[in-house]
Amino acid sequence: xxxxxxxxxxxxxxxxxxxxxxxxxxxxxxxxxxxxxxxxxxxxxxxxxxxxxxxxxxxxxxxxxxxxxxxxxxxxxxxxxxxxxxxxxxxxxxxxxxxxxxxxxxxxxxxxxxxxxxxxxxxxxxxxxxxxxxxxxxxxxxxxxxxxxxxxxxxxxxxxxxxxxxxxxxxxxxxxxxxxxxxxxxxxxxxxxxxxxxxxxxxxxxxxxxxxxxxxxxxxxxxxxxxxxxxxxxxxxxxxxxxxxxxxxxxxxxxxxxxx
Amino acid sequence: xxxxxxxxxxxxxxxxxxxxxxxxxxxxxxxxxxxxxxxxxxxxxxxxxxxxxxxxxxxxxxxxxxxxxxxxxxxxxxxxxxxxxxxxxxxxxxxxxxxxxxxxxxxxxxxxxxxxxxxxxxxxxxxxxxxxxxxxxxxxxxxxxxxxxxxxxxxxxxxxxxxxxxxxxxxxxxxxxxxxxxxxxxxxxxxxxxxxxxxxxxxxxxxxxxxxxxxxxxxxxxxxxxxxxxxxxxxxxxxxxxxxxxxxxxxxxx
Numbered sequence: 469x470x471x472x473x474x475x476x477x478x479x480x481x482x483x484x485x486x487x488x489x490x491x492x493x494x495x496x497x498x499x500x501x502x503x504x505x506x507x508x509x510x511x512x513x514x515x516x517x518x519x520x521x522x523x524x525x526x527x528x529x530x531x532x533x534x535x536x537x538x539x540x541x542x543x544x545x546x547x548x549x550x551x552x553x554x555x556x557x558x559x560x561x562x563x564x565x566x567x568x569x570x571x572x573x574x575x576x577x578x579x580x581x582x583x584x585x586x587x588x589x590x591x592x593x594x595x596x597x598x599x600x601x602x603x604x605x606x607x608x609x610x611x612x613x614x615x616x617x618x619x620x621x622x623x624x625x626x627x628x629x630x631x632x633x634x635x636x637x638x639x640x641x642x643x644x645x646x647x648x649x650x651x652x653x654x655x656x657x658x659x660x661x662x663x664x665x666x667x668x669x670x671x672x673x674x675x676x677x678x679x680x681x682x683x684x685x686x687x688x689x690x691x692x693x694x695x696x697x698x699x700x701x702x703x704x705x706x707x708x709x710x711x712x713x714x715x716x717x718x719x720x721x722x723x724x725x726x727x728x
Numbered sequence: 729x730x731x732x733x734x735x736x737x738x739x740x741x742x743x744x745x746x747x748x749x750x751x752x753x754x755x756x757x758x759x760x761x762x763x764x765x766x767x768x769x770x771x772x773x774x775x776x777x778x779x780x781x782x783x784x785x786x787x788x789x790x791x792x793x794x795x796x797x798x799x800x801x802x803x804x805x806x807x808x809x810x811x812x813x814x815x816x817x818x819x820x821x822x823x824x825x826x827x828x829x830x831x832x833x834x835x836x837x838x839x840x841x842x843x844x845x846x847x848x849x850x851x852x853x854x855x856x857x858x859x860x861x862x863x864x865x866x867x868x869x870x871x872x873x874x875x876x877x878x879x880x881x882x883x884x885x886x887x888x889x890x891x892x893x894x895x896x897x898x899x900x901x902x903x904x905x906x907x908x909x910x911x912x913x914x915x916x917x918x919x920x921x922x923x924x925x926x927x928x929x930x931x932x933x934x935x936x937x938x939x940x941x942x943x944x945x946x947x948x949x950x951x952x953x954x955x956x957x958x959x960x961x962x963x964x965x966x967x968x969x970x971x972x973x974x975x976x977x978x979x980x981x982x
Contacts, residue, residue: 537817
């Protein structure tokens with residue numbers, strides 16, 4: 469022990485230990501039995517609880533209590549402002565976006581024949597737009613990091629009209645927006661805050677190039693506040709609703725909100 | 729003196745039990761264990777969907793994270809949604825338990841047993857050498873030795889890192905300042921993954937050390953108490969094991 473303070477430290481350590489409460493051996497034996505019994509019961513309860521949790525009734529392919537977990541998160545994060553601008557990047561940082569989902573866009577369509585149907589809360593048709601009508605709403609290019617719920621991300625640039633400018637054309641009260649592909653195979657429900665977010669676009673170009681069909685030509689949703697699963701390609705209808713619209717991936721066990 | 733000893737009933741056990749782990753720490757420790765398991769298990773189910781990391785040396789893959797032989801037996805394949813559902817729910821429990829633990833340490837004074845002092849780094853090496861039987865004498869210690877103090881403190885910091893990088897990935901738009909703090913979304917993910925590997929390593933070493941330390945040490949994390957040889961302790965008496973020790977009058981008075 470070369471350190472002059474080491475003896476002092478050893479004493480301090482001993483004092484620290486001895487400052488703790490004590491109990492007699494008899495009491496210790498009794499209390500220990502109790503502790504181990506509590507531990508045993510807690511272990512059994514934890515294992516049973518874990519199994520029970522997984523075997524709970526499913527709501528859209530997720531155990532109901534975990535659905536509650538999703539909803540709890542939604543409640544927490546919706547309370548925080550979604551008006552924050554998602555970080556933007558320089559065009560030089562852009563990269564190729566992979567085609568990850570083909571549902572609803574598998575077959576080629578005639579782009580010239582495409583129209584966008586706009587519906588109100590009672591299913592009434594509000595409008596039918598051609599691509600030039602949408603382009604007339606204004607053109608914005610934003611470069612952000614696209615995120616897939618699988619875990620990968622890619623910086624890409626989108627060009628399109630702001631969804632908020634599109635929604636402003638129709639004076640309807642709504643809480644949600646429903647989007648679906650023309651064949652209705654892919655459908656998405658979007659909360660109003662995300663739809664009207666300043667960076668949410670109805671996009672027709674990706675990285676300065678017109679959208680390919682597999683990326684959602686002629687018009688798709690692009691928003692940095694939701695995962696890719698919510699950014700519906702090849703929009704056929706947009707409906708303003710007050711009830712949460714059906715959502716393809718939410719029905720398959722994912723969070724309805726899926727917000728970023 | 730002799731009479732005093734003889735006067736004691738022959739059957740009385742001279743030993744006594746002293747608190748080693750307060751109740752709150754025991755509960756939080758054991759609550760954390762299954763939660764951490766659920767977090768790692770569900771996290772791996774999420775990671776599977778885009779398993780990009782590998783251990784590479786000079787461009788050659790030494791070990792991919794993870795081979796099929798890991799995914800398959802643990803049933804981690806194609807369970808992304810189930811992984812997310814568990815992860816985002818149990819993440820709250822993990823975070824709250826961690827916050828409660830840190831608050832308890834801070835307010836109860838128990839942090840004194842845990843936080844490394846300025847000798848801890850140097851002494852940790854000595855402890856590890858001692859554990860590997862490369863050094864005879866272990867340095868003086870309190871409840872925990874220097875290596876324990878360091879690792880038990882680092883793991884709390886890593887707990888903070890894993891929660892913060894998790895949030896940075898979970899809400900990269902709403903919490904974009906946090907995401908930038910970790911160098912962006914991709915780096916936050918890499919740090920989150922690396923921290924998880926550190927947790928796994930900690931868990932492995934921790935369990936091995938607990939097994940090596942023996943039953944009474946393990947039991948103290950359940951019961952809270954450890955049996956010691958001293959019924960009444962005098963000043964400056966350090967702990968030592970006493971099996972057939974008669975309590976002397978001087979010790980009784982001390």
